[in-house]
Amino acid sequence: MVERQIWTSNLNLWFGKNQILHNINLEAYKNHITAIIGPSGCGKSTLLRCFNRMNDPIPFMELTGKVYLDGKDIYAPKTDVYAVRASVGMVFQKPNPFPKSIYNNVAYGLQIQGKYSKSEIKDRVEESLKAAWLWDEVKDRLHHSAMSLSGGQQQRLCIARALANKPKVLLLDEPTSALDPQSTAKIEELCLALKNSVTILIVTHNVAQAGRIADYTAFLYLGELVEFEKTEQLFTVPKDKRTEAYLTGVFG
């Protein structure tokens, strides 16, 4: 039986006067990959950023409804937002390693928490780089600048960086759209491997990608969750006209 890890309940979100998300109820299951697809501007990124409260700093953002992580509402007052973000990792569209060394990129999340010893950090960095399939490529130059890596390597470094915090959930916002096909394939495989240890939510504009890797797929349209189903089901027998139209390439 699948178990929910992170889910929303009647989530609405406004930027100023524009309502971006309308009453979203979406669930992501433990050890599964959930994809969010939809045309450009429909609110995919915004929804994803609700899961680690990355929309908080945006001025005039308002939110109603709840987001639960393992049953606890992460928007409840007194919630430690920094702890939430540490346990819900995020990887962005464009690889964005810090202009620091490879080692320090991965160690960053642990260093700022200030509760790990040097040797613990060292072990965790190695572990994370291995988990992100990057260790072999960088083990001899851990103290070189992360900027010297290729795009695909940088993106895997970003994944390693997020993994170092031992997150329960990993959010990926179009992680491969800036990458070449080989790097994309590698990251897709990596996702499939990672889902054994972490719940993955991935936004993608590439329907085929969702088809290839996601267990569940959600179709978002104009801020509404139109359809949320097992991927094969959504792709083969979409219930909603709009889903069908999107999958056959009418919009976007």
Place this chain on the structure above:
Amino acid sequence: MVERQIWTSNLNLWFGKNQILHNINLEAYKNHITAIIGPSGCGKSTLLRCFNRMNDPIPFMELTGKVYLDGKDIYAPKTDVYAVRASVGMVFQKPNPFPKSIYNNVAYGLQIQGKYSKSEIKDRVEESLKAAWLWDEVKDRLHHSAMSLSGGQQQRLCIARALANKPKVLLLDEPTSALDPQSTAKIEELCLALKNSVTILIVTHNVAQAGRIADYTAFLYLGELVEFEKTEQLFTVPKDKRTEAYLTGVFG
């Protein structure tokens, strides 16, 4: 019988020490659309820019061979390069309207020539905007900034701007690669309509686009003109292995 409008003869071009174009012999026929396709960096843009001498300002550019417009070599000494450019219009990949009003964008080419009266210019602006299928959308806000238009509208404005000079030839360098599908479709249709009055040369990275609109297609590879044929012929029975490889998606 097709009649040549603009053509090259043994054209070679160097940027510094790099030879970019090798002995190109390409002809574009009156009232036809000629597409230039090829992998990225093969010299498509450079070749296109030879037809209106837009490579002239590039330092260390050297050119041998000839380019004829209606039988006259446009690289001959004493040629009026400004007149050449006025009669060979050009539209770029990214829409680049001036930060002026819509009206002044279209009027620009005529205003600088200083030989048209206000009312002539006014008529010509209207005519060009109509020819570019933009008139209805902008006629009520001719004096608004061109920057307020959408990408597709901006690109049609750029076409209108080029048409205002009543060019004989229109050069389009990947005119739709920055546009959404609807706008792309509109511009393709527009090209088909315009070829009755102007000879069109279009560079595209989108093979399907060449297939849809071009009468003739040239395949450029590493600065060489590998094949130049009627489009159906080139697409169905390519003579050269490289053309075939490209069309089936091996490079680029």
Place this chain on the structure above:
Amino acid sequence: MKGIKEKTFQAIAYIASLLTAVCLIAIIYGIFHDGLPLFKFISWKDFLFTNNWYPVYSPPGFGAWALIMGSFYVTLGALIIALPLSLGSAIFISEIASPGLREIAKPVIELLAGIPSVVYGLFGIAFLAPLIRQWFSLDTGLNLFTSSLILGIMVIPIICSISEDAMSSVPHSIREASLALGATKSETIFKAVIPAAKKGIIGSILLGFGRAIGETMVVLMVAGGAAQIPKSIFEPVRPMTSTIAAEMGETIMGDLHYNALFALAIVLLIITFFSNLITEIVFRPKRQK
């Protein structure tokens, strides 16, 4: 723990910001507080519009018209000299010069913009003024023309460097569009590049204006210092800034003369405030992003 550090950091940043605001308020308060008492003695109309600056006579005269006009003429002269030269140079560097020349010219211009004004003043008083006196066989080289010339030379690098920035940040595609329509280089510059860089250019001119009208040392050293409305460009003038600098030390706190000098500062402050406001309005749309 995390919370406290966080709060302290934010509080420090907040206090620093308020401190900045307090500085300006203190400046404005300080200047107005010591300047306004003058207007108990003389109406602001008489202060601004009569030509009668005899601050230490009895009864004293505080009509600052000649000083205000002095500042105005010197600034106008400086801009007349600087604008064609600086904008012309900026156009040359941005549009005509080869990349190699541009690489050199740009930092040199920036360096020149940093030269202290007192050095320009020295150059004026010791080199240019005697030369100008000889060339035009004048009574004195310390006059409106000389000070305008030096101020002009001083603001050239400032205007040039900022307007060059504005022009070179116009996207290359705008130039290509213009050339492809058959425009010549100069048509492209005047009709496509400059209109697109208009805001930055206006900003640079306003900045040059502010620098020229607020400059003290140059005019103190070379303007000649006669409180009169000049009848020709070769007569000495006494701009507001040099009046303040020359007379401030000698006054006694709370004296009317002291107030009068602060009143001049109010005039300067208001002028610079408005020229800033214009800049602000010109640049406003850009900041919104």
Place this chain on the structure above:
Amino acid sequence: MNRRKGKNTFWIMMMTLMLIITAGFLVVFIVRIISLGAPVLSWKFIVEPPREAMTEGGIFPALIGTFLLTALAMIFALPSGIFTAIWLTHYGKPQWLVNILHIIINTMAGIPSIIFGLFGMAIFVNLLGFKVSLLSGSLTLAILALPVIINNTEQAIHSVPADFSEASLALGATTRQTISKVVFPAALPNILTGAIISVGRVAGETAPIMFTAATFYSRSLPHSLQDEVMALPYHIYALMTEGTHPESQVPIAYGTALVLLILVILIDATAIIIRSYMRKKRQW
């Protein structure tokens, strides 16, 4: 058509001419200062105090005075300037306060330096009773430098891609950690460049220190913040206008001007070199 080509040639020649005239002016200016100042320049000129009623000796106290004024001004201005920029870029709430602060900073940047001098005299010298002193002068200069530093730092911070902050926040870092561990290190070279440029500016200012710090003659170096100091720019001005032995003092003024010029140009050149080096090296 020929008319248009003619116009084109004319204008290009005009622009060239403008550049040549400008360059000519500036070359005459620099060459003149150098040729007049160079003869008195010597090691002694740098390290000795003035003697014989300022007709002999060097400018050591003025050099040190300028150094102290500038260094103190930076000590006051840099932290508050940088923190203001941090507040503006990262906290900045409410929005109206940010807007007002921007207007305030731009206004301050445009205020003539003599007004800072007046303000410093009215507030620090007279009201707070710091007298004409190193302290009054450096506080005045600090306020003058503040808007420059804030603007530069803000720009430097803005030039760091938002991606970096986002990545840091998403890893659970606080705003403070994000600023101090990611944004600030990345912006540091640009912040530094801005700071160096403002050092150059402050070192050359005369009007603000005229009534707040500078003295014509003092043999020894200042012992405390309460002491008056000699300063290079004021020294030039005073020698030219209050000197009593022009034959021997004008050359000293030129020498001093040359020293100041070299100093400021070196400072600014350092900044420009750092900046272009960092721009080439920068990887984002």
Place this chain on the structure above:
Amino acid sequence: TITCSGSTTVLPIAQATAEAFMDGHPDINISIRGGGSGVGIAALINGTIDIACSSRPMKSKEITQAKSKGIEPIPYAIALDGIAVVVHPSNSISNLTIKQLKDIYTGKIKNWNELGGPNLPIVVISRDVSSGTFEVFNERVMAGAKVSSSAQLLASNNAVTTTVSTTPGAIGYAGLGFVSSKVKSVAIEKIIPSEQTVKDGTYKLARKLYMYTNGKAKGAVSQYIAFIQSSQGQKIVEKQGFISLN
């Protein structure tokens, strides 16, 4: 540190004596600024300096202002000086009356030929209103009339003599110590300014130079002033081109 500010006329005396004094008292530092007599007196009244140098006695208004701020100014005469009226060496005029001088400075007389000199417009050069030199000139020559607004106001004696020496039509005035061979000093009411005429008071534009302190000079300040008034100090005064008290 002793801070000392004021008259640019007194500046060379103050500086030269300070140097000599500091040679004998290495523990004392004297900081000297110019500005003008008014500057020095204002600073004394504002309480920001120890010694105000002045080339004129304090005005009664200034004394009242000082009193109201709790300052008790005490004058110490330190030297004698004459204000020389100077013209360009090529000028044939060699004598002027006070009346003529006043008419020149109010702008009534505009050309040297009105005084029997060359046909040359007069370029009037005056000192800054803050200077004691100006005050003395203003009091003894102008008698309350206003200096024409086209007069150039220069900030120092030095600037006056330099300008006069390079301007054929110019007239100016400066302390005796600043008169060099580059300018010609004219007689006033037929009396040439000299050590003799200044000491015996026949020269109309003679004056004493002062240092003012707040209350009786104490400690280092009184040592310094005593040094200037001593014969050693007065020698330095003469060396700087001024006239000694004794």
